[in-house]
Structures are given as C-alpha cells and as structure tokens.
Amino acid sequence: MSNYEIVKTTQIDGDFEGFDDEVLFKLMDGSYWIQGQYKYWYYYAYCPKVKILQANGKFYLQIVGQREIVLIHPISNVIESQIDGEFNGWNGETVYALTNGQVWQQSTYQYDYTYSYRPDVFIYNAGGGYKIKVEGTTADIQRIK
Template identity: 60%
Template sequence: MHGYEIIHVSQIDGEFEGFDDEVLFLLMDGTCWVQDEYNYWYHYAYCPRVNILQGNGRLYIQVDGQNEIVPIRQIDGVIKSRVNGEFKGWEGDTSYELVNGQVWQQSHYKYEYKYAHRPEVLIYDPGGCQVMQVAGTSAKVRRVK
C-alpha cells in the first residue's frame, strides 16, 4: 500500500472474521492488538498472515493479500481461558465460570444466542471496560469471582 510501511509481519492465532468494533487480534508471536476505530469488514480466514503497517502517525493491521486496513493499538493483560461447560450466548446478565476459576458476568445488556461446548475465551480491556470474546461473539463483562 502506498504511504504505509510494513513494520511487523505475523499470523492471526486462530480464526479471523474481519473488522468490527474493538476486535481483538491475537497474533502467533504472542502480541495482542485491538481495533482502535469502528470499521466493519467481513473476511473469513484461518490463521492468515497479517502485516502491521505504520502510516500517518498510526498503526494499522492488514490481512496479507487484502486491501482493507484498520487502525490498531497494542494491548497487554489479555486473559485466555475456556468456559467451564456450555456457552449459550448472552441474555443480559449472563455469568460464565472459566476453567481458570474466574467468573465473569455481562455488565451491559446484549441478547445473542450461540451454542458452544467449552469454547476458548479471551477477555481484554480495549479502554474503559472489559470485553469477553467467545465463540465468534463478544459482550462487555465484569469479574465477579
């Protein structure tokens, strides 16, 4: 891309389902990046190679071979675990116990049904609240145990 410099190359650790709002990008090199500006773009790929670009004083992520980019910033402190049992989506005040012993509960209303057994969970703070990403969906949460 013209005007951008590739400063880092890695791969998404797992499924990539495009851009949305505050999406977490966990890379195979162990770094974590969060989408810094709303932009919806759907593209599915499993463990795609990604480029971290620098331009106009910002960092961006680009899936190799695609033209879409989105601003990102690096974050630390991501919790990676699994739901201890069944995940049935979000019902407004849903709580889930994780295999690491932590219990997290929705902090904002959202309803979405999605079923998965012992799915992987990522919990991160994109700025001002914590988000739990699980089975291709996410909700704002707070730790209760």
C-alpha cells in the first residue's frame, strides 16, 4: 500500500456485496463510483468503511481491514427512484415504470427472478449504455418514456 495515497475515508451507503463487473458504489458522502475493471471478490458487509486511494492518476476502492482493492471511476448523473409497484426481476424484455414518471425497458436478454415491492433503483450510464441496479441485480436498459 506504500504507493497509494489515501484520498478519503468514508462508508458505502447500504449493502456491499464485493467486486464483480461494473459494480456501482454509492458512498455516504453522496458520491458514486463504478468499478473500472473486472475483478470478482465476494465479501458482504453493511455500510462498511472504505478508503478511496489514488496512484498514478487512477482511483481505487478498498474496504477498511481488507486487502483487496479495485480500480474505480467517479460517475455522475445517477438517477435514483423506485419501481412503481412489484419488481419480479428480468425476463428479457422487462418494462418498469418508476415513481419519478420514467419508463425503462430491458435492452439485452437476461433472466433473473427476484421479487420485491417498490424497491429502490439506480440508473446510470456505464459508458456503453444505461444500466439499472435493483435489489443487487443489474440489467442493460433503455428509456422508453
């Protein structure tokens, strides 16, 4: 860790379920960061303390007390809302209305059943199109209204 500078120490806002591919991290300071490289590491914690590190002009995220780090990028313009009604996961062409009046449709095939009523959603552009994160699952989407 000697070549990393600690930029800030804060906490994840909510559940942390490790690293995967393009994971969105919402921090307690209101900032959003997206995982910038594929790295799988499962570790569950609720609102864990994290360090944002910097080295060679790049940012990294580390859970305090853990050795694993991952490349991250700041991300802005994240839409936070809720599904207006039931959420039943993804079935290929799923359409969901949000409580903010927007309507989004799944744009690539993925099947994943998860049930929840009026869950929180996060919509963001990961660089290759929009993604929606609901109940720990993510899908590619496009806005239809």
